[in-house]
Amino acid sequence: MNAVRRSCRVTGAERVGLYALIRVERSGLEPGVPGQFFMLEAPGRLLPRPFSVCLAPPGELAFLVDSVGPGTEAIAALEAGDEIAVFGPLGNGYRLDVERPLLVGGGIGIAPLPYLAEQLGGAPRIVAGFRSAAHAEAASILPAHAEVVVDPTLVTDCYLEGWDVLACGPEPMLNAVAALCAGAGSDGGKAAAARPYGGAQLAWEAPMACGYGACYGCVIELDGALKRLCIEGPVVAATRTRRTPEPASNSLLLGEVRA
Amino acid sequence: MRLLNASGCLDALAAPDVARALDGFVTKTVTPLPREGNAPPRIAETAHGMLNAIGLANPGRARFLGDSLPRLRELGIPLWVSVGGFCAEDYAETCGRLTGIEAIELNLSCPNVDEAADSAAEIVAACRAATELPLYAKLSAAHPDVGDVARAVAAAGANGLSLINTLRAVALDRNLRPALARGSGGYSGPALKPVALHAVRACAEATTLPIVGMGGIATGRDALEFLACGATDVALGTVLFSDPDAPARVRAELAAACAEAGVASPDDARGLAKSPETEEKVTA
Numbered sequence: 001m002n003a004v005r006r007s008c009r010v011t012g013a014e015r016v017g018l019y020a021l022i023r024v025e026r027s028g029l030e031p032g033v034p035g036q037f038f039m040l041e042a043p044g045r046l047l048p049r050p051f052s053v054c055l056a057p058p059g060e061l062a063f064l065v066d067s068v069g070p071g072t073e074a075i076a077a078l079e080a081g082d083e084i085a086v087f088g089p090l091g092n093g094y095r096l097d098v099e100r101p102l103l104v105g106g107g108i109g110i111a112p113l114p115y116l117a118e119q120l121g122g123a124p125r126i127v128a129g130f131r132s133a134a135h136a137e138a139a140s141i142l143p144a145h146a147e148v149v150v151d152p153t154l155v156t157d158c159y160l161e162g163w164d165v166l167a168c169g170p171e172p173m174l175n176a177v178a179a180l181c182a183g184a185g186s187d188g189g190k191a192a193a194a195r196p197y198g199g200a201q202l203a204w205e206a207p208m209a210c211g212y213g214a215c216y217g218c219v220i221e222l223d224g225a226l227k228r229l230c231i232e233g234p235v236v237a238a239t240r241t242r243r244t245p246e247p248a249s250n251s252l253l254l255g256e257v258r259a
Numbered sequence: 260m261r262l263l264n265a266s267g268c269l270d271a272l273a274a275p276d277v278a279r280a281l282d283g284f285v286t287k288t289v290t291p292l293p294r295e296g297n298a299p300p301r302i303a304e305t306a307h308g309m310l311n312a313i314g315l316a317n318p319g320r321a322r323f324l325g326d327s328l329p330r331l332r333e334l335g336i337p338l339w340v341s342v343g344g345f346c347a348e349d350y351a352e353t354c355g356r357l358t359g360i361e362a363i364e365l366n367l368s369c370p371n372v373d374e375a376a377d378s379a380a381e382i383v384a385a386c387r388a389a390t391e392l393p394l395y396a397k398l399s400a401a402h403p404d405v406g407d408v409a410r411a412v413a414a415a416g417a418n419g420l421s422l423i424n425t426l427r428a429v430a431l432d433r434n435l436r437p438a439l440a441r442g443s444g445g446y447s448g449p450a451l452k453p454v455a456l457h458a459v460r461a462c463a464e465a466t467t468l469p470i471v472g473m474g475g476i477a478t479g480r481d482a483l484e485f486l487a488c489g490a491t492d493v494a495l496g497t498v499l500f501s502d503p504d505a506p507a508r509v510r511a512e513l514a515a516a517c518a519e520a521g522v523a524s525p526d527d528a529r530g531l532a533k534s535p536e537t538e539e540k541v542t543a
Binding site for chain 1: 267268269270273274277287295296298299300301302303304305307308309311313316448449497499500501502503504
């Protein structure tokens with residue numbers, strides 16, 4: 001574990017569509033590989049919250065925050081000059097050794113894509129899907145060439161065949177992307193299966209207390225067994241089979257509970 | 260005073276540096292057979308604590324002894340193995356196979372599995388017959404008189420007590436459904452501290468056994484309060500989730516907290532909050 005925990009000063013907070021972009025001083029933290037995540041202290045809350053790196057300009061790290069509960073609300077409300085503890089980088093990010101990268105993001109799942117695009121270089125193709133025009137304003141944080149679709153048009157309506165997909169978004173989207181990549185082509189998916197990572201690398205999400213394997217809270221079912229997402233992922237190859245249990249509630253998938 | 264982790268709150272193999280910052284590592288509870296644990300969601304934050312329903316996920320006794328324990332030994336830190344089961348024989352058999360560790364903690368109080376039908380004292384007695392290693396009985400505060408349980412496990416041969424485990428609790432989501440898939444879970448975090456302090460104090464007065472105090476310790480001052488109530492050692496649980504650097508921080512704060520409270524050292528604080536005479540008067 002090369003992650004470290006530092007107190008970081010907030011250097012800026014800006015609106016990006018319906019989301020907040022929180023910038024902090026790096027304070028010696030490494031940005032890590034795109035898709036890795038950091039645990040950010042949520043002021044006034046017991047537990048930190050996980051966020052992937054959105055931007056990593058010199059001296060800074062920036063995180064895209066969707067206010068879905070008390071923890072994310074507290075983080076989204078941070079202002080320049082505030083200090084929070086930041087711990088990371090954690091988990092496994094995207095493998096960048098792919099031939100034809102296609103970045104796919106859904107909603108707040110666009111968060112890791114700006115840093116991912118930068119690290120891949122060469123202006124990779126990007127498809128971003130949003131549930132409303134208001135949410136889609138967040139696409140302003142993506143490179144200008146990104147293709148943006150709004151519900152009822154889905155990211156899976158875009159041409160994904162033959163690409164090495166690097167995706168982040170809600171579970172139904174990731175499942176659809178994985179299925180599409182697996183079954184793509186007239187050969188019933190044989191070519192896709194032969195591609196690295198089954199044609200897709202998927203960044204999953206789970207409620208998480210610690211981010212470093214201590215709490216055993218963030219398990220998902222992978223290859224028929226419950227595994228800690230913070231250790232196995234959050235980026236997981238589509239060659240691994242994920243079974244999504246019936247959620248007890250949508251709010252819990254976002255790691256937030258109102259007490 | 261030794262600083263430990265609460266069982267189930269740290270994976271020393273995933274985070275060896277955090278474990279090495281402690282005076283000993285307490286494993287997740289080992290059961291005879293492998294357990295995958297409960298379905299997610301397993302955790303939920305509440306206003307003043309958190310709930311978990313992990314369900315004693317562990318590789319089982321055989322794989323623990325053959326794979327995990329040898330790798331844990333390589334860390335070079337004192338090991339405490341938490342032992343669980345569903346009857347006294349389960350516990351005793353695991354205890355009998357453990358060697359070369361600092362101590363055994365008997366998990367007699369996990370709120371996230373169906374409890375063993377045997378009493379705490381019966382389990383301790385069976386384990387006592389199976390091992391000469393120090394046996395710490397981890398008790399729940401959810402008992403009308405935890406001091407009574409402490410006396411019973413002491414008589415059965417326990418060498419120490421671990422106090423307390425999480426308390427069974429429920430949190431609801433926005434749709435008024437249980438936040439955890441299992442329904443209920445174990446409550447931990449700052450809200451537990453006063454409950455745990457009481458349990459430690461009651462057991463320190465009921466027995467002479469050494470006590471590992473835990474339950475909501477987040478600062479050096481918290482640790483000092485456990486010592487004042489009679490704990491000999493303290494363990495960090497939920498705070499490790501938010502702050503993996505908590506061991507070093509708590510140690511540093513403990514020194515400052517001692518100075519502020521006017522005690523020379525943490526060990527000098529032990530038992531300061533014990534006052535059986537006062538308690539008797541109040542009860543009378």
